[in-house]
Amino acid sequence: MPHRIPETSPLPHALYRAEQLRLLDRAAIDEAGIAGGELMERAGRAAYRLLRTTWPRARSLTVLCGAGNNAGDGYVVARRAAADGLAVRVIALADPDGLRGDALAKAVAYRDAGGRILSDPALPARTDVIIDALLGIGIGRDVEGRWAEVIRASNAHQAPVLAIDVPSGLDADTGAVRGTAIEAQGTTTFIGLKPGLFTGAGPDCCGRIHFDRLDVPATVYARTVAAARRIDWPSQRHLLAPRRRTAHKGDSGHVLVIGGAPGLAGAARLAGEAALRAGAGLVTIATHPAHASWLNIGRPELMCRGVETPVDLAPLIERADVIALGPGLGQDAWGEALWRAALNAERPLVVDADALNRLARAPRRSDHWILTPHPGEAARLLGLSTAAVQLDRIAAARTLQERFGGVAILKGAGSVIVGPSHRPPAICSDGNPGLASGGTGDALTGVVAALLAQGLELEEAAEVGVCLHAAAGDAAAREGERGLLASDLIAALRGTLRSVEAR
Numbered sequence: 018m019p020h021r022i023p024e025t026s027p028l029p030h031a032l033y034r035a036e037q038l039r040l041l042d043r044a045a046i047d048e049a050g051i052a053g054g055e056l057m058e059r060a061g062r063a064a065y066r067l068l069r070t071t072w073p074r075a076r077s078l079t080v081l082c083g084a085g086n087n088a089g090d091g092y093v094v095a096r097r098a099a100a101d102g103l104a105v106r107v108i109a110l111a112d113p114d115g116l117r118g119d120a121l122a123k124a125v126a127y128r129d130a131g132g133r134i135l136s137d138p139a140l141p142a143r144t145d146v147i148i149d150a151l152l153g154i155g156i157g158r159d160v161e162g163r164w165a166e167v168i169r170a171s172n173a174h175q176a177p178v179l180a181i182d183v184p185s186g187l188d189a190d191t192g193a194v195r196g197t198a199i200e201a202q203g204t205t206t207f208i209g210l211k212p213g214l215f216t217g218a219g220p221d222c223c224g225r226i227h228f229d230r231l232d233v234p235a236t237v238y239a240r241t242v243a244a245a246r247r248i249d250w251p252s253q254r255h256l257l258a259p260r261r262r263t264a265h266k267g268d269s270g271h272v273l274v275i276g277g278a279p280g281l282a283g284a285a286r287l288a289g290e291a292a293l294r295a296g297a298g299l300v301t302i303a304t305h306p307a308h309a310s311w312l313n314i315g316r317p318e319l320m321c322r323g324v325e326t327p328v329d330l331a332p333l334i335e336r337a338d339v340i341a342l343g344p345g346l347g348q349d350a351w352g353e354a355l356w357r358a359a360l361n362a363e364r365p366l367v368v369d370a371d372a373l374n375r376l377a378r379a380p381r382r383s384d385h386w387i388l389t390p391h392p393g394e395a396a397r398l399l400g401l402s403t404a405a406v407q408l409d410r411i412a413a414a415r416t417l418q419e420r421f422g423g424v425a426i427l428k429g430a431g432s433v434i435v436g437p438s439h440r441p442p443a444i445c446s447d448g449n450p451g452l453a454s455g456g457t458g459d460a461l462t463g464v465v466a467a468l469l470a471q472g473l474e475l476e477e478a479a480e481v482g483v484c485l486h487a488a489a490g491d492a493a494a495r496e497g498e499r500g501l502l503a504s505d506l507i508a509a510l511r512g513t514l515r516s517v518e519a520r
């Protein structure tokens with residue numbers, strides 16, 4: 018049975034919080050004159066159509082309905098499916114007679130058409146598809162009891178799950194799992210995209226995302242500033258200009274990577290190589306003398322200098338346009354001295370890895386750096402647990418930016434970028450789990466540094482860099498996610514960048 022949710026036309030970029038979506042719903046009803054029941058009918062119809070195109074041979078359907086308007090969408094799906102002759106089982110975790118407004122009307126319409134509503138939460142052993150209409154943007158507390166059991170049973174069931182609007186249990190604003198959440202094969206989401214679909218646990222819960230605006234006119238959106246922006250490589254690459262025919266290496270900047278304590282040389286090498294592949298004109302690695310003589314073997318385009326002390330570093334800083342500080346810097350005195358020297362250099366900095374750990378111990382602010390923590394490093398910087406960071410990644414990135422200045426990139430699925438401008442936070446929707454391997458973070462540091470060196474502003478370099486890195490990871494993952502190495506991603510940067518030249 019084909020079970021790929023078809024791609025929608027490119028997903029929009031605006032991301033709205035639940036409270037904003039309620040206002041948009043309201044405006045669609047009051048200003049655009051679309052009755053609430055009609056919106057719900059459109060939502061259910063869109064979900065049902067997606068179900069039929071994705072699983073055309075499905076004959077039986079289990080629809081899980083909750084207590085709010087999300088359930089209303091589910092009752093529309095159930096009614097339409099039953100009318101088409103599918104065997105429909107509706108499991109209602111909330112008494113349908115206790116529903117209100119449009120949702121009640123849709124439950125009644127389903128029942129009036131001869132549909133049965135069961136209160137026994139046990140899922141049938143055999144069903145072709147499960148529709149999740151338990152909770153949408155109205156989740157108000159953690160899921161527990163029977164609700165949690167049904168969600169767990171759905172996740173364990175062999176049948177695919179199509180989530181309506183938001184996978185139940187997922188917080189649409191943050192991407193946090195509220196107790197337990199549906200892990201769907203696909204999510205069809207309405208009126209506006211939500212940040213929580215793209216970050217935190219969102220990518221695990223949503224499966225493929227399908228968007229339907231329900232024909233709400235553009236005027237309805239005009240007054241609402243999105244809470245966050247979904248970014249991807251196709252929407253970012255225009256910020257990189259094709260090279261002039263007369264370009265020389267000096268035009269593309271000189272990146273200095275500082276890192277590579279004994280045993281950690283690979284991190285600096287990966288950052289340096291990524292900087293080259295992301296188009297830096299020149300890359301020098303300032304590293305521990307123990308391995309400076311062999312660090313560029315196989316990549317002679319990299320310049321390598323052994324540095325013992327900050328005195329050795331000074332002339333290298335002098336020649337650099339941008340510093341990538343931290344890959345493999347280590348925790349000992351050697352790294353400490355270089356860290357201090359780099360902080361005093363008047364150059365834009367990309368700060369990663371051990372440099373972030375030093376920053377956590379001795380906090381300070383700068384307007385000239387991009388911090389690239391993963392959730393563990395962010396937790397140390399913020400004095401929180403990693404779990405707390407992951408519960409609200411957008412808030413964590415925002416706090417990092419406020420506290421440390423510059424631009425914060427919170428890495429991990431759905432990387433979040435917050436800069437000093439008043440633009441809404443950006444969330445990158447490219448990338449794949451193949452990126453979860455050692456060295457890909459070093460590669461990001463190199464990519465972002467290379468973009469700074471090529472003249473992008475701090476915030477642009479962070480956003481373009483995250484998307485370029487993720488898209489290169491996606492290109493590399495076409496040969497498989499598991500076993501994808503940072504080197505594979507680095508090799509794919511050049512092909513990904515070709516789309517800039519092809520314009």
Ligand SMILES: NC(=O)C1=CN([C@@H]2O[C@H](COP(=O)(O)OP(=O)(O)OC[C@H]3O[C@@H](n4cnc5c(N)ncnc54)[C@H](O)[C@@H]3O)[C@@H](O)[C@H]2O)[C@@H](O)CC1
Pocket residue numbers: 042053056057058060083084085086087088089090151152153154155156157158159160161164181182183207
């Ligand atoms: N006109 C509209 O407002 C439209 C709404 N739509 C749908 O309506 C949804 C939003 O509807 P609602 O605001 O009614 O919210 P939901 O349907 O998401 O859920 C709210 C209900 O669930 C209960 N609840 C919250 N957390 C719970 C938990 N952890 N365990 C058990 N019960 C819990 C609440 O008490 C409330 O009764 C959207 O996600 C979308 O699916 C669509 O039909 C499009 C139009």
Ligand SMILES: [K+]
Pocket residue numbers: 087149150151152153180181182183184185
């Ligand atoms: K749902």
